[in-house]
Amino acid sequence: MGGAGKSLGLIRRAALPALALIIVGTFGGHAIAGPNGLLAWGGYNRDLTERRAELARLEAERDALRHRSALLNPNKADPDLGEELIRRDLGLVRPDEVIIPLE
Template structure:
């Protein structure tokens, strides 16, 4: 009788440690790899850096476009920009312009 109760107590304690280790392992795994774990946090931080870089590029592009639009304001139009846009729209070339065509060799 005495040996059976010691064996039973040993296996009960072993079972308790295995179950507790399994529960701790489960939560540790999901704390690292879960939807809100450490890996997801690192991926979110990388996305934030990438999107902030893209935002800065888009802001500078928008600022350049706003500047160009301000130069086309009818109250104070830039004559050079007007000339450039008019030639581009009408495919017009002045006799004094030098035209370089890509792909052809000049002798």
């Protein structure tokens, strides 16, 4: 019975440090390889670069649409743009005309 008591005492003394080591190891593993860990930072930087490029493209598109919208303002509409839109949408083109799109 003396041998069984010694091994039970040894297990009890080793249980708490072993549990602490498992917990620390789990947190350490997630800090390195988890979804928000050190290894994921490269992917985040790549995604950030892609999103910035997409944002720049969308801002340029927005500015172009804003400019075109300003040209269609009823108070000061651009007559050439108005004529272009009417001819294109209503099909009012004479047979001897050649239409050259500017965009």
